[in-house]
Amino acid sequence: MKGYVLRRLLQFIPVVIGATFIIFALVFAIPGDPIRALAGDRPMSDAVRETLRNQYNLDDPLLIQYGKYMLALVQGDFGTTFTGRPVSDIIAQRAPVSVRLVLTAFVIQAVIGGIAGILSALRRQGFVDSLVQVSTTVLVAIPTLVLAMIGQVVFGLHLGWFPIAGAGEGWYSYILPGAMLASTSMALIARLLRTSLLENLRADYVRTATAKGLSRRRVVVRHALRNSLIPVVTFLGADLGSMLGGTVIIEGIFNLPGLGGEVFRAIGAQEGTVIVGIVTLFVLVFVSLSLIVDILYAYLDPRIRYD
Amino acid sequence: MTFKKRGARAGALVAAVALLAAACGSDDDGDDTPADAPDDAPAEVEAGGEFSIYLCEPQFLVPGNSTEVCGSAVLEQLFSGLTAVDYDTGEAYGLIATDWETDDNITWTFNLRDDFTFHNGDPVTAQSFVDTWNWAADPDNAQQNASFYDKFVGYEDVINGDADTMEGVRAIDDTTLEIEMTVPFSPLPVMLSYTGFYPIPDEAFDDIQAFQEAPIGNGRYEMDGVWEHDVEIAMTRYEDWPADNPGVADRIVWRIYDDINTAYLDVQAGNLDILTGIPPEREATVETDFGDNLLRAESSSFTYMGFPLYQEEFQDPDIRHAMSMAIDRQPIIDAIFSGARVPATAVIPPVLPQHRADACNYCEFDPETAADMYEAAGGPTELTIYFNSGAGHEDWTEAVANQWQQNLGVTDVTFESLEFAQYLDLHDDNEISGPFRLGWVLSYPSPQYSMEPIYTTGQSSNYTGYSNEEFDSLIAEGNGAETPEEADALYQQAEDILLEDLPVIPMWYETRTSVFTDRVSNVDVDPRTFTRVEQVQVNE
Numbered sequence: 001m002k003g004y005v006l007r008r009l010l011q012f013i014p015v016v017i018g019a020t021f022i023i024f025a026l027v028f029a030i031p032g033d034p035i036r037a038l039a040g041d042r043p044m045s046d047a048v049r050e051t052l053r054n055q056y057n058l059d060d061p062l063l064i065q066y067g068k069y070m071l072a073l074v075q076g077d078f079g080t081t082f083t084g085r086p087v088s089d090i091i092a093q094r095a096p097v098s099v100r101l102v103l104t105a106f107v108i109q110a111v112i113g114g115i116a117g118i119l120s121a122l123r124r125q126g127f128v129d130s131l132v133q134v135s136t137t138v139l140v141a142i143p144t145l146v147l148a149m150i151g152q153v154v155f156g157l158h159l160g161w162f163p164i165a166g167a168g169e170g171w172y173s174y175i176l177p178g179a180m181l182a183s184t185s186m187a188l189i190a191r192l193l194r195t196s197l198l199e200n201l202r203a204d205y206v207r208t209a210t211a212k213g214l215s216r217r218r219v220v221v222r223h224a225l226r227n228s229l230i231p232v233v234t235f236l237g238a239d240l241g242s243m244l245g246g247t248v249i250i251e252g253i254f255n256l257p258g259l260g261g262e263v264f265r266a267i268g269a270q271e272g273t274v275i276v277g278i279v280t281l282f283v284l285v286f287v288s289l290s291l292i293v294d295i296l297y298a299y300l301d302p303r304i305r306y307d
Numbered sequence: 308m309t310f311k312k313r314g315a316r317a318g319a320l321v322a323a324v325a326l327l328a329a330a331c332g333s334d335d336d337g338d339d340t341p342a343d344a345p346d347d348a349p350a351e352v353e354a355g356g357e358f359s360i361y362l363c364e365p366q367f368l369v370p371g372n373s374t375e376v377c378g379s380a381v382l383e384q385l386f387s388g389l390t391a392v393d394y395d396t397g398e399a400y401g402l403i404a405t406d407w408e409t410d411d412n413i414t415w416t417f418n419l420r421d422d423f424t425f426h427n428g429d430p431v432t433a434q435s436f437v438d439t440w441n442w443a444a445d446p447d448n449a450q451q452n453a454s455f456y457d458k459f460v461g462y463e464d465v466i467n468g469d470a471d472t473m474e475g476v477r478a479i480d481d482t483t484l485e486i487e488m489t490v491p492f493s494p495l496p497v498m499l500s501y502t503g504f505y506p507i508p509d510e511a512f513d514d515i516q517a518f519q520e521a522p523i524g525n526g527r528y529e530m531d532g533v534w535e536h537d538v539e540i541a542m543t544r545y546e547d548w549p550a551d552n553p554g555v556a557d558r559i560v561w562r563i564y565d566d567i568n569t570a571y572l573d574v575q576a577g578n579l580d581i582l583t584g585i586p587p588e589r590e591a592t593v594e595t596d597f598g599d600n601l602l603r604a605e606s607s608s609f610t611y612m613g614f615p616l617y618q619e620e621f622q623d624p625d626i627r628h629a630m631s632m633a634i635d636r637q638p639i640i641d642a643i644f645s646g647a648r649v650p651a652t653a654v655i656p657p658v659l660p661q662h663r664a665d666a667c668n669y670c671e672f673d674p675e676t677a678a679d680m681y682e683a684a685g686g687p688t689e690l691t692i693y694f695n696s697g698a699g700h701e702d703w704t705e706a707v708a709n710q711w712q713q714n715l716g717v718t719d720v721t722f723e724s725l726e727f728a729q730y731l732d733l734h735d736d737n738e739i740s741g742p743f744r745l746g747w748v749l750s751y752p753s754p755q756y757s758m759e760p761i762y763t764t765g766q767s768s769n770y771t772g773y774s775n776e777e778f779d780s781l782i783a784e785g786n787g788a789e790t791p792e793e794a795d796a797l798y799q800q801a802e803d804i805l806l807e808d809l810p811v812i813p814m815w816y817e818t819r820t821s822v823f824t825d826r827v828s829n830v831d832v833d834p835r836t837f838t839r840v841e842q843v844q845v846n847e
Contacts, residue, residue, distance in 0.1 A: 034728050084516050093537075157572050268697075
């Protein structure tokens with residue numbers, strides 16, 4: 001197991017180098033002078049423009065720019081935005097916001113989706129099952145963007161239960177945006193777990209366990225559910241990664257200053273250093289998550305072994 | 308939708324100002340006392356309280372570097388300039404300056420008050436201005452407003468590295484500042500009210516990045532804590548501000564939003580007190596949403612369709628006249644902007660007293676004349692229309708194109724929608740082949756600033772490549788005029804030439820809509836689209 005984890009960790013190195021270079025090259029390929037765009041309709045003087053272009057190495061060829069960036073990066077310098085703000089400051093300020101948002105969403109979708117899935121599997125064709133089936137269909141069908149805007153107007157403006165914007169009220173501020181971000185995945189988890197659990201409840205080993213005289217609760221929780229979780233865990237792992245993408249929309253609508261919104265802004269401003277810094281962070285989170293998911297498999301299913 | 312709003316902001320960077328012109332010439336004996344400071348606050352205003360107001364994330368909080376509304380709105384509360392503009396009369400009045408004099412519009416002497424201090428206690432002296440401006444002009448410091456100093460003697464030497472300081476900016480003693488211009492420039496006192504001319508204290512020069520996280524200014528309000536990026540900027544009233552009209556509220560919180568739609572909902576819910584510049588799609592329902600808590604203010608924000616005069620097919624002025632007359636502006640404004648624009652009939656904006664509503668002979672909709680003129684002049688039947696993408700220009704440019712197709716017999720229209728950076732590059736390389744959209748907002752309220760930077764030969768914002776010697780010399784004469792009346796007449800003559808040559812089609816001026824809650828009153832928006840936050844009263 002140790003050797004396996006070590007091998008996987010070593011794989012991070014080429015992944016990070018590859019990801020940074022590809023993103024850097026893509027930003028480099030965007031036409032137009034970002035320093036010009038910074039000034040808007042009224043141009044800045046050529047002298048100022050030259051100073052700024054030099055400062056951000058914009059006149060260097062791609063490989064030199066990338067080399068300078070990586071050299072600074074290994075020394076712990078993430079570079080700055082075109083307005084002179086260190087990228088490390090931005091990440092330090094914004095990462096906690098995104099992490100809280102994603103965690104809130106993650107808990108909501110795992111708990112509510114999980115409970116809904118289990119209940120509808122245990123009471124198949126009953127009222128709860130029908131309710132879950134219908135509501136999940138609706139949730140999956142509505143785009144997150146639309147749902148978030150409706151949720152904001154209904155629960156924020158008209159009912160006044162949750163703040164409309166900002167993170168001023170601590171964790172409470174994250175509940176509404178987190179729920180909106182979680183909506184689609186929550187529905188998918190409920191359906192996934194329902195199907196998986198129904199299948200397992202009909203399996204031979206469950207009948208054996210029941211025949212041995214184990215209680216219904218023990219049969220469901222220890223035997224059927226544990227085996228049914230494998231596809232759900234795979235999904236949750238992959239979903240955490242894709243949720244980072246969803247934060248761009250949700251953070252914008254609920255005015256949460258997180259990483260998603262910053263990446264979006266930086267792409268518009270062609271700020272290579274910011275985009276690379278944050279996206280590389282996303283990539284690292286994603287590969288770490290998939291490693292954790294793989295380790296969890298071994299725990300959930302003893303037949304899976306890594307050597 | 309989120310995306311569109313961000314784009315709109317990026318495309319509409321600018322600071323601004325708008326109203327009257329030169330308060331100062333050299334009439335009588337050369338000693339020209341400026342207008343008194345206005346008594347802004349109505350008598351019944353009660354000081355105190357706290358309110359919140361919408362803000363977009365500023366690019367910079369250094370006066371020399373802030374060219375957009377987000378930063379300048381905050382800076383003009385944290386800082387005070389030599390002069391300010393009275394938005395009721397439109398005249399420049401002395402703020403730190405008590406008075407000023409000039410004989411030739413070239414050498415100017417400003418007398419300063421001695422009781423202004425920075426928020427750290429340092430006195431504001433003539434030397435503070437000299438140091439700040441020299442520092443900002445130095446290209447190594449990369450200050451975006453540096454080009455505003457380009458008429459000061461010695462600016463070129465500093466830019467070229469031949470001198471460290473501008474020869475034309477001199478502190479005679481603590482309270483006397485002398486400015487020497489390269490050419491006669493009567494709008495100087497008005498220009499000095501602009502953000503880029505505020506003084507900064509000595510300690511700013513040591514580490515400007517650290518400074519802008521909590522700027523130490525000399526204005527009505529001082530920072531309360533630091534600039535919390537993307538969250539808020541809080542300021543409290545500076546009790547040692549010596550002039551007559553201090554801020555009314557005790558504390559102002561600028562809440563930073565990424566998306567104005569969210570801010571709009573927050574005002575509706577009562578979480579945010581003031582939003583200036585509501586989302587265009589809310590114009591239709593804003594009256595039901597807010598009733599009396601609503602203010603519509605005209606602004607100097609000008610949209611135009613420029614012609615690439617370096618292209619053969621737009622050389623004939625009749626083609627340009629016809630294309631302007633073929634546009635029915637009001638229906639486009641009603642349909643696309645819910646009426647929140649004023650059709651342009653001049654290039655000097657209606658918020659300036661020098662504006663003449665009938666200045667343009669070719670801005671009225673007249674499809675028959677336009678069609679005949681266009682045909683006679685051999686106007687092109689294929690057009691490419693250029694605009695920057697993601698900034699809300701898609702709909703109206705299409706409407707304009709439709710009208711050209713209907714009224715001028717244009718058969719083929721192609722749209723080139725480009726990212727702003729790429730768009731400006733095409734302009735620099737003279738690769739634009741058809742009408743293009745651009746805008747202009749006044750940084751200080753002078754007819755000079757509404758024309759000189761965009762239309763005189765060789766200016767950096769002259770994207771059309773327009774060049775007319777007579778126009779250039781009229782602007783120069785206006786800048787050197789002895790009295791404001793003479794200057795205005797000369798600027799208007801220049802405007803007439805411009806509107807005859809029509810290098811751009813004047814489209815419209817923006818009307819800015821503000822909404823607010825019951826908690827505040829006396830909300831006013833000046834023609835630069837800035838809320839006069841220092842006058843806002845909190846009802847409690």
